[in-house]
Amino acid sequence: MPTQDSDKLFTGSIPEIYERYLVPLIFEDYAQDLASRVREKPVSRVLEIAAGTGVVTRAVLDALDAKVSIVATDLNQAMLDHGASVRSDKNVLWQEADALALPFEDESFDVVLCQFGVMFFSDRIKAYSETLRVLKPDGRYIFNVWDQIEDNEFADTVTAALRKVFPDDPPLFLPRTPHGYSNIDEIASELSEGGFTSTPSFETVTVRSKAQSPSIPAIAYCQGTPLRNEIENIDSSLLEHATKIATVALSKRFGTGVIDGKIQGHVVTVEA
Numbered sequence: 001m002p003t004q005d006s007d008k009l010f011t012g013s014i015p016e017i018y019e020r021y022l023v024p025l026i027f028e029d030y031a032q033d034l035a036s037r038v039r040e041k042p043v044s045r046v047l048e049i050a051a052g053t054g055v056v057t058r059a060v061l062d063a064l065d066a067k068v069s070i071v072a073t074d075l076n077q078a079m080l081d082h083g084a085s086v087r088s089d090k091n092v093l094w095q096e097a098d099a100l101a102l103p104f105e106d107e108s109f110d111v112v113l114c115q116f117g118v119m120f121f122s123d124r125i126k127a128y129s130e131t132l133r134v135l136k137p138d139g140r141y142i143f144n145v146w147d148q149i150e151d152n153e154f155a156d157t158v159t160a161a162l163r164k165v166f167p168d169d170p171p172l173f174l175p176r177t178p179h180g181y182s183n184i185d186e187i188a189s190e191l192s193e194g195g196f197t198s199t200p201s202f203e204t205v206t207v208r209s210k211a212q213s214p215s216i217p218a219i220a221y222c223q224g225t226p227l228r229n230e231i232e233n234i235d236s237s238l239l240e241h242a243t244k245i246a247t248v249a250l251s252k253r254f255g256t257g258v259i260d261g262k263i264q265g266h267v268v269t270v271e272a
Helices: 014-038 055-063 077-086 124-134 153-165 184-193 215-223 227-254
Strands: 045-049 069-074 092-096 109-115 135-146 201-211 259-271
Touching: 014 055, 014 077, 014 109, 014 135, 014 201, 014 215, 014 259, 045 055, 045 124, 055 069, 055 109, 069 077, 077 092, 109 124, 124 135, 124 184, 153 201, 153 215, 153 227, 153 259, 184 201, 184 259, 201 215, 215 227, 227 259
Parallel strands: 045 069, 045 109, 069 092, 109 135
Antiparallel strands: 135 259, 201 259
C-alpha cells in the first residue's frame, strides 16, 4: 500500500488503542483549548472535521448548551463508531464525510473545528475551500496543527528509536504527516488560496504530556496511529519489537517511572 494511503488508515485495533492511550497523552488538553475558543461567541450549529474518536466532540458538548447541534465527521467510520460508543448525545450526529467534499449545504455552520486533522488532507486548499463554503458569513474556522517534531519530545524520541530498528527504511509517519505542516506562512497562504480573505490568527500552545510509564507513549505511537501501518508494511513481525525499542528509548530520555515531555502545536482561527 502506498505510504500516503496508509498514513490515513485508522482501522483494526488502532481506534481502541488511540482512544485508550493517545487521547489522554496528547489530545485532551488541546481539545479543551478548542472548546473554550468555540464558547467565546454564541453558536447554534458546529461542524467537526476529522473528529476521530471524539475527544473534541466531548469537550465541545461539555462546554456548550445542549441545544447546540454538533455534526462530528471523519473519513474513517471505525473511528466514528468508537467515538459514538464512548458517548452518544442526542444533539450529536456522527457522520462519515470527506473534508474535500463535505455533504452539507452552503453557509450552514457557525463554527467548523478540526483538531490535528488538516495535515492528513490530500488537498488542503480544496478542503479549506469546502470549509469556507459551509461556514455562515462571519463564521469561524478553528483548527490546530502540531509544531515541528523536535518540539514534541515523545514523538521525536519514538521516531529516532525506530531508525535503529529499520536503518535502511525507517518509518517516518510522525515527521512526515502529523508534524509535517507547522509552517504558519504556508498555512496562511493555503487558507488564502482556499478562498479565505480575512487574516488568520496563530497562537502557539505548549503543554506537558504525562504518562504513567514509558511504555504508554511507545504503545500510543507505535500501535495507536498509522505509524503501525508503516511498521507492519515493512515487517509485520517486528511491531512488538519496535514498541519495546521505543519504550527503552523513552526510558533512557525521561526515566522509568511517571514521565512527562513537551508537546507543542499552533492554533489557527480564521473568519469566513
